Amino acid sequence: MNHLTKEKEMEKVEFKIPYTKFGIIFADKDGDNLVITGVSKDYSKKNIWDLVYKGYNLWKYQNDFAIYQQDKKFIGLGVDRKDNLVEVNFSKRPNRHVIKAEKPEGAYWSTHDIATYNEHHILLKAHKVIKRTQEEARIRAEKLLRKHAHENRAVCGACERYIERWDEGNRNGVIYDHGFKQVGFRAGTCIGARYQPWEKSPEGKIVYIKQLQSQKDHLLNNKPDEKLLAKLLDKVEKFVAFKRQLEELKKEHKEAYEEDVRYFDRNQNRFIAWLHFNKDIKITALSPVYYLDTLHVWDKTTVNQLFTVWQRMIDTLTDIINKQQTKVDNWEEQLTAKEKVAQS
Numbered sequence: 125m126n127h128l129t130k131e132k133e134m135e136k137v138e139f140k141i142p143y144t145k146f147g148i149i150f151a152d153k154d155g156d157n158l159v160i161t162g163v164s165k166d167y168s169k170k171n172i173w174d175l176v177y178k179g180y181n182l183w184k185y186q187n188d189f190a191i192y193q194q195d196k197k198f199i200g201l202g203v204d205r206k207d208n209l210v211e212v213n214f215s216k217r218p219n220r221h222v223i224k225a226e227k228p229e230g231a232y233w234s235t236h237d238i239a240t241y242n243e244h245h246i247l248l249k250a251h252k253v254i255k256r257t258q259e260e261a262r263i264r265a266e267k268l269l270r271k272h273a274h275e276n277r278a279v280c281g282a283c284e285r286y287i288e289r290w291d292e293g294n295r296n297g298v299i300y301d302h303g304f305k306q307v308g309f310r311a312g313t314c315i316g317a318r319y320q321p322w323e324k325s326p327e328g329k330i331v332y333i334k335q336l337q338s339q340k341d342h343l344l345n346n347k348p349d350e351k352l353l354a355k356l357l358d359k360v361e362k363f364v365a366f367k368r369q370l371e372e373l374k375k376e377h378k379e380a381y382e383e384d385v386r387y388f389d390r391n392q393n394r395f396i397a398w399l400h401f402n403k404d405i406k407i408t409a410l411s412p413v414y415y416l417d418t419l420h421v422w423d424k425t426t427v428n429q430l431f432t433v434w435q436r437m438i439d440t441l442t443d444i445i446n447k448q449q450t451k452v453d454n455w456e457e458q459l460t461a462k463e464k465v466a467q468s
């Protein structure tokens with residue numbers, strides 16, 4: 125067996141040793157040989173600690189930081205309050221007092237629930253645990269596959285969730301209408317609806333990329349400038365005036381309104397409707413002003429702040445477009461859950 129095929133056989137595994145503080149263990153498994161590659165006490169697996177850092181060995185770790193040891197020297201490595209990775213040289217063997225006193229300024233580091241890395245202990249139990257973890261994962265995946273098959277669900281090319289297929293009439297198994305929400309973007313019907321699922325065609329993803337691209341083009345053609353800022357500030361002024369008017373009307377009609385409407389039913393819309401029907405006063409509700417659904421605009425907002433948000437949005441879009449395009453470039457036809465179950 126040559127080196128290349130051996131590398132192919134290497135399997136990445138993730139597991140937890142029950143009733144211990146170790147958290148999630150990451151390892152490369154090659155037959156019976158197990159090499160631990162990292163550990164994490166972070167539920168979202170954002171901070172995964174290597175076993176060796178700058179020649180120091182992992183000693184203890186927590187969610188936000190890890191301590192590495194080399195003879196009598198100790199290094200702390202972890203995130204500060206701004207989520208930057210920072211390094212600390214401890215003056216002596218760090219007990220909880222030393223950690224508290226010498227942690228980076230503004231870091232949350234605490235010794236609560238800290239784990240001591242123990243390779244021997246982990247390896248002793250690992251194989252049994254991995255076997256059980258994989259068996260559980262297999263059963264979960266099998267159950268989910270049968271559920272998706274039974275409900276005739278397939279992957280939406282745009283949002284990549286399992287959505288029902290539309291088999292009636294001449295719909296030919298396209299994806300049903302469903303909602304879509306992505307951070308920073310407007311919610312609505314997913315553009316992948318009414319296209320073939322991802323297993324059968326990349327068409328849903330291709331229209332999704334087109335949609336993202338047109339959003340990006342629109343942004344590129346609307347770079348924030350003084351003119352845009354003036355427009356937004358004008359809206360802010362109108363919103364402030366609306367709020368002021370509402371407050372004045374509330375004061376003026378407080379008694380009558382509170383007599384008519386129960387406490388739990390009182391809110392802005394209700395008050396405006398009440399004004400209309402009872403006092404014949406018509407005012408239109410205005411909303412606070414946001415730029416690109418992200419930046420709350422107020423009278424001190426600058427063009428520079430708009431620009432930063434604009435740039436970040438373009439970067440995000442570019443990143444999503446590239447990732448989606450890579451998937452389209454590597455697309456291959458697959459079986460749907462229903463087809464897989466029918467075959468087995």
Ligand SMILES: [Zn+2]
Nearest residue numbers: 280283314316
């Ligand atoms: Zn979708």
